[in-house]
Each structure stands twice: as C-alpha cells, then as structure tokens.
Amino acid sequence: xxxxxxxxxxxxxxxxxxxxxxxxxxxxxxxxxxxxxxxxxxxxxxxxxxxxxxxxxxxxxxxxxxxxxxxxxxxxxxxxxxxxxxxxxxxxxxxxxxxxxxxxxxxxxxxxxxxxxxxxxxxxxxxxxxxxxxxxxxxxxxxxxxxxxxxxxxxxxxxxxxxxxxxxxxxxxxxxxxxxxxxxxxxxxxxxxxxxxxxxxxxxxxxxxxxxxxxxxxxxxxxxxxxxxxxxxxxxxxxxxxxxxxxxxxxxxxxxxxxxxxxxxxxxxxxxxxxxxxxxxxxxxxxxxxxxxxxxxxxxxxxxxxxxxxxxxxxxxxxxxxxxxxxxxxxxxxxxxxxxxxxxxxxxxxxxxxxxxxxxxxxxxxxxxxxxxxxxxxxxxxxxxxxxxxxxxxxxxxxxxxxxxxxxxxxxxxxxxx
Numbered sequence: 500x501x502x503x504x505x506x507x508x509x510x511x512x513x514x515x516x517x518x519x520x521x522x523x524x525x526x527x528x529x530x531x532x533x534x535x536x537x538x539x540x541x542x543x544x545x546x547x548x549x550x551x552x553x554x555x556x557x558x559x560x561x562x563x564x565x566x567x568x569x570x571x572x573x574x575x576x577x578x579x580x581x582x583x584x585x586x587x588x589x590x591x592x593x594x595x596x597x598x599x600x601x602x603x604x605x606x607x608x609x610x611x612x613x614x615x616x617x618x619x620x621x622x623x624x625x626x627x628x629x630x631x632x633x634x635x636x637x638x639x640x641x642x643x644x645x646x647x648x649x650x651x652x653x654x655x656x657x658x659x660x661x662x663x664x665x666x667x668x669x670x671x672x673x674x675x676x677x678x679x680x681x682x683x684x685x686x687x688x689x690x691x692x693x694x695x696x697x698x699x700x701x702x703x704x705x706x707x708x709x710x711x712x713x714x715x716x717x718x719x720x721x722x723x724x725x726x727x728x729x730x731x732x733x734x735x736x737x738x739x740x741x742x743x744x745x746x747x748x749x750x751x752x753x754x755x756x757x758x759x760x761x762x763x764x765x766x767x768x769x770x771x772x773x774x775x776x777x778x779x780x781x782x783x784x785x786x787x788x789x790x791x792x793x794x795x796x797x798x799x800x801x802x803x804x805x806x807x808x809x810x811x812x813x814x815x816x817x818x819x820x821x822x823x824x825x826x827x828x829x830x831x832x833x834x835x836x837x838x839x840x841x842x843x844x845x846x847x848x849x850x851x852x853x854x855x856x857x858x859x860x861x862x863x864x865x866x867x868x869x870x871x872x873x874x875x876x877x878x879x880x881x882x883x884x885x886x887x888x889x890x891x892x893x894x895x896x897x898x899x900x901x902x903x904x905x906x907x908x909x910x911x912x913x914x915x916x917x
Contacts, residue, residue: 500875501514510843535642540750544757546640551687554649555685557640558880562633570726572769574634577603589803591699593664594776604661604694607683608673609760611738620680624654625765628661634768636761640753643745647680648687655689663695667716675744693755699767702774706793709826716766724769743775744874781809787916788817794824799833807833824855831863836853840871851884858900863886869911879911 521606535555546559565575577600584595591697612619625638641650664672670893674696681691701716711722720726723838725753732740732755744752777786778794786794795810812824831846844867850860852865861884869878886904 515664519730536748537750544750544754546750548576549649549653551649551652554646556646556649558653559638559640561636561761563636564633565631567634569769570720570724570767572724573766573767574629576772576802577629577768580772581714583775583779587778591778591798591801591803593699593702593771593774593778595697598614598663598695599674601631602662603665603697603771604628604658604663605665605771606669606673607760607762608676608765609737609741609756609853610676611741615672618674620647621650621676623760624650624677624765625760626658629768634765636764638760640757640759642748646662648684651681651684652688655691657750659689659692661694664696664701664867665697665771667703667763667770667855668698669768670696670701677763693870697771699770699774701777702771705797706774706777706790710789713874716763716770716905719770720762724766724768724773726762726769728762731762732756733760781806781813786813788814788819788822792817792822792829795833796854804833804837816896820853822872823853824850824853827853828856828860831860835863835867839890840867844872857888858885859881861888862904865907877910879915882911 527537541557542546544559545561546557549558563574566573581595581598581600581603582802584591584593584887585597586595588596607625608621609623610621622641623638625636627634627636629635639650639654641647664674666752674694678721681688683737700714703719707723708714711718717728717731720728737756737759740756742751766863773785776783777790781794783793791810792814794815795807798804798807798810808830811826812829815823815830817823817826827846828850831843831850834846835843844864845864847860847867851857851864861881865881865885868881870873882904886901886908889901889904
C-alpha cells in the first residue's frame with residue numbers, strides 16, 4: 500500500500516529492515532497466508548474472498564435460471580421488454596432502445612445511514628445481470644471501513660463493460676453515494692464509468708402515487724409485481740446488523756441482509772419488465788384506468804402525442820368518474836396544443852359538466868371564445884362560470900385568480916358595449 504511504501508523509504512534512512520510486500524500483484528488469490536476467520540462459512544453461502552493488497556472484500560455470486568418467476572414475471576421476459584422498446588421507437592426516459600438486455604445493470608446498495616454525506620458509507624453494493632446463461636446476482640460486502648478500496652476496486656473492475664444502471668431512487672441516493680465514497684479511494688481504484696441511468700422510483704411515483712399507500716419497493720412488489728417477501732429483514736435493522744457484523748465478523752449476521760438486498764435486485768428486473776409492457780402497449784391488459792391516465796399525462800409532457808391520445812382515450816372510458824374526468828381535462832389540453840380548437844372546446848365544456856377543475860376549464864373556454872371564435876357573449880358567460888366556481892374559496896392563489904378574472908370580465912364588457 501502507499502503508506503507502507505512511504506514507511507519503507509523512511510526505514511532506509513534509519514537502518515531498519517524494510518518490510519517486503521507479500522505479493523507483487525495487488526489482486527491476491529486466497530491462500531493459506533491470506534485466510535480469514537469464517538472463510539468456510541462464507542464459501543457455504545456462495546461467497547469468495549477477493550483481495551487488494553492486505554484489504555479484502557466478500558463477493559457473493561448467485562445464478563438463477565431464466566425461466567424462474569419473480570412475482571408475475573419470469574426473468575427471460577426482460578428480453579421481450581427490450582424488444583418492445585426497440586420496435587416502439589419511443590422517445591421515453593425508460594426506453595432501452597439500442598441496448599441489449601445484458602447491458603442493463605440492476606443496481607442497489609445498502610448503507611449505514613439514509614443520507615449522502617461523507618459520514619455515511621456503503622457497506623453492500625451489488626447488481627443483477629440477465630445473461631443467456633441465467634440471472635447473475637453479484638454482491639460486494641465490506642468487512643470493515645478500512646477495506647473500501649477493495650470494495651470499489653473489484654466492483655468497478657467487474658462492471659467496466661456494462662452501460663446502463665437500473666435503480667430505485669439511485670439517481671438521488673445510491674449513485675451519488677457511490678460517487679462520494681469513491682472520492683476517498685480514487686487513487687487506488689478505477690474511475691467511475693459514465694453509466695446511463697433508469698430510475699424506476701420516478702416511474703412508480705408517476706403511475707401509482709395516488710393508488711398505493713406508498714411507493715416503497717416492497718409495497719410496489721406486493722401490489723404490482725405479485726411478489727410478497729417472506730421472513731424479510733426490515734430495512735431499519737440492516738445498518739444495526741452490519742455494525743454487529745463489523746464487530747464479530749460472523750457471516751450469520753449478514754445472511755438476512757444479503758437476501759434482502761438480493762430481493763431488491765431481482766425486483767428491479769420484474770419492475771422494469773412491468774413498466775416496459777405498460778408504457779409500450781396502450782392495449783396491455785394489466786394496465787388499469789388510472790395508469791392509462793397517468794401514462795397519458797407522461798406522454799403528453801414528453802411530446803409523444805400519439806401514445807398520449809391512446810392512453811387518455813382509455814382513461815376517458817373509465818367507469819370511475821374521477822379517472823374519466825381527469826382524463827377528459829388532460830385530453831382537452833392535448834388537442835388544444837394540436838390546434839384542434841373545436842374539439843378542445845367540447846372537452847373543456849365536458850370538464851365543466853363533470854365539475855372537475857371547473858374554473859380552469861371555464862377559463863380555457865373563455866379564452867377560446869374571445870380569441871378564436873370571436874364570441875364575446877360566450878366568453879363573458881364562461882368567465883362568470885369561472886368566477887362562481889372560485890368565489891367561496893379562501894385559497895390565496897384563487898384570490899389572485901379572482902382579480903385576474905375581474906379584469907377579464909371588465910374588458911369583455913367594455914368590448915360588448917362598443
């Protein structure tokens with residue numbers, strides 16, 4: 500190590516015998532002189548010990564057959580999901596177009612705290628990769644804080660040829676944490692690769708935040724993926740178990756944590772399949788009415804108008820009044836952007852009838868009547884509807900809107916008197 504080399508140089512000036520390094524190769528295979536406590540127990544858990552100088556990291560590898568199901572989906576359906584993106588040619592944040600399924604790195608970490616500051620560190624990171632030979636799950640466990648260089652060295656060496664991360668809140672938490680900790684050992688390990696990144700938390704919140712009690716991964720697993728964890732280690736216990744492990748080094752303490760982390764990785768594969776099927780196919784039978792509405796909004800925002808039309812039309816056919824009403828209002832805005840003013844007017848009128856965003860819909864009608872259809876009487880009529888709908892509200896924004904509507908009404912009445 501660098502510090503030992505500096506000490507050896509100092510020792511030449513003191514007359515003391517320099518310490519010879521145990522190996523000229525920084526990566527040392529396990530051997531008798533480098534054995535550790537509990538090594539046999541680690542091997543029984545499918546883990547090996549990988550060295551970097553005198554530091555080591557525990558690397559566990561598990562392979563699952565492609566036809567095994569994790570919830571509703573088998574892992575071989577990932578290839579179908581990627582093919583759907585390839586054929587759809589949609590400009591979407593989750594599109595894997597031009598990527599092979601093997602290039603996706605389903606990545607997750609476990610940390611000593613829920614913050615990204617330097618005072619917390621990653622003690623377990625890993626990934627799942629779907630290959631022709633099966634689903635390969637690889638986990639890197641830090642035996643103690645002194646071994647971070649070994650952790651990042653072996654992880655980065657192994658993922659050098661992969662191109663895209665798939666995470667759950669990885670953009671805000673996991674990968675920034677990796678970057679932070681990497682700075683402490685960057686002189687001893689490879690550079691961080693420039694990964695692409697799909698963060699499935701954002702998609703889950705878009706589609707299900709109004710439907711699920713929360714968008715935590717175990718809840719999404721149970722309600723959307725058909726996977727319910729059995730005898731799972733609760734997330735709040737994970738850091739405490741790790742601190743006990745650092746003290747005792749007993750692999751038994753980490754068995755539940757490794758399984759918890761493994762399920763996180765496998766669920767990312769199933770979740771990406773589920774989201775891909777929904778987003779690439781408006782006729783996908785497993786999509787519910789509210790999901791069609793949310794996907795329609797999403798596609799409207801990113802400019803994919805044809806898919807926005809398809810999903811919102813499905814939403815408008817909903818038997819649930821609230822979903823149908825939301826979809827009608829969103830659809831009105833979409834057709835207005837396409838300059839289909841008569842159609843937009845009809846759907847905004849329907850929003851008023853549905854009593855959904857009545858003020859906003861009436862204002863849009865008033866604008867179109869004044870500027871597009873040149874019907875000042877109708878513009879006045881819809882302005883009054885908007886004012887009536889907000890008159891009993893004390894919300895500050897509505898007070899401001901009331902002032903603006905009064906100005907609009909005064910202007911229209913002056914025009915009518917001319």
